[in-house]
Amino acid sequence: MLVATIIVYPIVYTGWMSLHEWFASSLTGPRFIGLANYAKIVVGDARFREAVVRTIYFTIVAVAAETVLGVAMALLFNREFWGRGLLRTLAILPMVATPTAIALVFVMMYHPTLGVANYLVTVAGLSPFRWTYSSQTALYALALVDVWQWTPLIMLIALAGLASLPREPYEAAHLDGATPLQSFWHITLPLLRPTLVVAILFRSIDALKTFDIIFVMTQGGPANASETINILLFNQAFSYFNMGYAASMAVALFALVMGASLILIKVRRSAAW
Amino acid sequence: MVSGQSLRRRWLSRAGFYGLALLFMLPTVFVFYWMITLSLKPQVEATAYPPSFVRFSITTAGYREVFTxxxxxxxxxxxxxxxxxxxxxxxxxxxxxxxxxxxxxxxxxxxxxxxxxxxxxxxxxxxxxxxxxxxxxxxxxxxxxxxxxxxxxxxxxxxxxxxxxxxxxxxxxxxxxxxxxxxxxxxxxxxxxxxxxxxxxxxxxxxxxxxxxxxxxxxxxxxxxxxxxxxxxxxxxxxxxxxxxxxxxxxxxxxxxxxxxxxxxxxxxxxxxxxxxx
Missing domain, CATH: 1.10.3720.10 (MetI-like)
Structure with missing residues (x-):
């Protein structure tokens, strides 16, 4: 009961707050304005709409890359080999490492003139990027950090999924002369789908909520190019102390995450045949 | 009986596997490696371009500064x-x-x-x-x-x-x-x-x-x-x-x-x- 209180009460309060206009810096109390905040974010605030699109785009880019890479790695590592334990150890490290510290290291690596990232890019024969310092690449550079941190999670989940697959379909397919690619496409992928949907669900929930690395590395810049809902709403709440308005954005973000979860859960249900 | 050719092929595929494995795990290791080596480099070498990957002088100045x-x-x-x-x-x-x-x-x-x-x-x-x-x-x-x-x-x-x-x-x-x-x-x-x-x-x-x-x-x-x-x-x-x-x-x-x-x-x-x- 106590637990439910800790978890539920603040949320109800946020919902209630979102119906008010209140600047925490002012002396006057909250003023009830009904759904006006919601009307404003849906109709009036172009910056919020851009942030929504950006948040979804960031999530899709990051999670898609993580899924493809993670599954590829899982397929590669799904066998007995020397160093399996070491692999798991290495996979866990990025996930538990403090995001703030990792963001800091990436800030130094992304430095346009002194950073090691551009050195490696040049060695590979490409022209250097401006990473988080350009509004064109900032979002991708941030997504890359997310990919670095969380691809191992998809890999570990996919590995667990692969380990539980039955052997018979492969033997049958082999007898029928299927190529490895065919058996991957027609057997592995469909069987793995429920597991993958769970992995994608977890990653999407967290990617939509990404805050630490964006806040530390770009603060939403340059020129709002990486301003996601979380960043916008954080600034509304704690730079302008526009609590009611921020609360309504928080509810909107929650709705977005919840919506994404429900869609993915539905996909999973329909895949469970 | 295992023929020489199939043995060689097995060896090659194993080498290929470890090569790929290395390629996939390299970014993970590199970021941590870079963080730790940077923390041990003196300022001149930390911001040197091109950066030095293996040979650099080691100092604890960074750590001392953090605490002082x-x-x-x-x-x-x-x-x-x-x-x-x-x-x-x-x-x-x-x-x-x-x-x-x-x-x-x-x-x-x-x-x-x-x-x-x-x-x-x-x-x-x-x-x-x-x-x-x-x-x-x-x-x-x-x-x-x-x-x-x-x-x-x-x-x-x-x-x-x-x-x-x-x-x-x-x-x-x-x-x-x-x-x-x-x-x-x-x-x-x-x-x-x-x-x-x-x-x-x-x-x-x-x-x-x-x-x-x-x-x-x-x-x-x-x-x-x-x-x-x-x-x-x-x-x-x-x-x-x-x-x-x-x-x-x-x-x-x-x-x-x-x-x-x-x-x-x-x-x-x-x-x-x-x-x-x-």
Whole structure:
């Protein structure tokens, strides 16, 4: 009961707050304005709409890359080999490492003139990027950090999924002369789908909520190019102390995450045949 | 009989496998390698271009600066207090909660816990900020510990539910017949059986609290600032040594990495919220 209180009460309060206009810096109390905040974010605030699109785009880019890479790695590592334990150890490290510290290291690596990232890019024969310092690449550079941190999670989940697959379909397919690619496409992928949907669900929930690395590395810049809902709403709440308005954005973000979860859960249900 | 050719092919495919494996794991290793080597380089070499990967002179200047120019001992202490407090409180509240959910099959409560995983942390931060400001509790350990609970507690409860569900009901019934109270059954019979889970979720909760940035950046003040906030503030100073920054980053990350390695088996369970049973 106590637990439910800790978890539920603040949320109800946020919902209630979102119906008010209140600047925490002012002396006057909250003023009830009904759904006006919601009307404003849906109709009036172009910056919020851009942030929504950006948040979804960031999530899709990051999670898609993580899924493809993670599954590829899982397929590669799904066998007995020397160093399996070491692999798991290495996979866990990025996930538990403090995001703030990792963001800091990436800030130094992304430095346009002194950073090691551009050195490696040049060695590979490409022209250097401006990473988080350009509004064109900032979002991708941030997504890359997310990919670095969380691809191992998809890999570990996919590995667990692969380990539980039955052997018979492969033997049958082999007898029928299927190529490895065919058996991957027609057997592995469909069987793995429920597991993958769970992995994608977890990653999407967290990617939509990404805050630490964006806040530390770009603060939403340059020129709002990486301003996601979380960043916008954080600034509304704690730079302008526009609590009611921020609360309504928080509810909107929650709705977005919840919506994404429900869609993915539905996909999973329909895949469970 | 194995022919020479097939032996060679097997060797080649194995070499190819390890080559690919290396390629995939290289970025993971490289970022940590770069962080640690940067922290040991003198300023001139840290910002040298092209950067030196293997040969560089080693200095501890970065680490010395972290502790002399900034109150890093205080920050470390703050982080330790908050993470430990959050973990102990989380276990004290979460273990009985998980036990009762598992024992009496309170599905609805379980769903609430799951929703807590979905809700953006910032939706909690706004009411908390107003609440703690009202109580003048901003910049106290209490506020930080209570807020960090929201990252640790759902994981403790969710993972522990499945641990408690595996405790045989016969054992619990036997305890009840022998005159144990429900709390006695929980404390003397169930808890010792799920000790590995307690250790694992405790470690996870500690790591999450240690890493938390969002709640601390608002609710920690001058005297309770935790490590992630301290490091974040270092960036905003102009012209700071890269070596110093990297040293600070290494100092924050290293303890979590060590702790996490001790509990690797359970980390994944916790991170995936128990979606994958190990």
């Amino acid at each position: 120019k900034y109150p890093f001992f205080l920050y470390t202490w703050n982080s330790l207090v908050v993470a430990t407090g959050c973990t102990l409180l989380g276990l004290a509240v979460g273990l009985p909660a998980a036990y009762s959910i598992a024992h009496w099959r309170q599905q609805r409560l379980a769903v609430i816990i799951l929703v807590a995983r979905i809700i953006p942390g910032i939706a909690y931060l706004i009411p908390w900020y107003i609440f703690f400001r009202h109580l003048r509790m901003v910049d106290t350990y209490g506020a930080l510990i209570l807020t960090h609970l929201i990252v640790g507690l759902p994981i403790i409860i969710w993972v522990m539910i499945s641990f408690f569900e595996d405790v045989p009901a016969d054992l619990e019934d036997a305890g009840l017949i022998d005159g144990c109270s429900h709390f006695g059954v929980f404390w003397r019979i169930a808890l010792p059986l799920v000790k590995p889970g307690v250790v694992a979720t405790g470690i996870l909760s500690f790591v999450f609290s240690w890493n938390n940035f969002l709640f601390s950046v608002i609710l920690a003040g001058r005297s309770t600032r935790t490590l992630p906030i301290a490091v974040y503030n270092m960036i905003s100073y102009e012209e700071i040594n890269w070596g110093t920054l990297a040293a600070a980053a290494t100092l924050i990350t290293l303890p979590v990495l060590v702790v996490a390695l001790l509990a690797q088996r359970h980390i994944v369970t916790g991170l995936t919220f128990g979606a994958v049973k190990q």
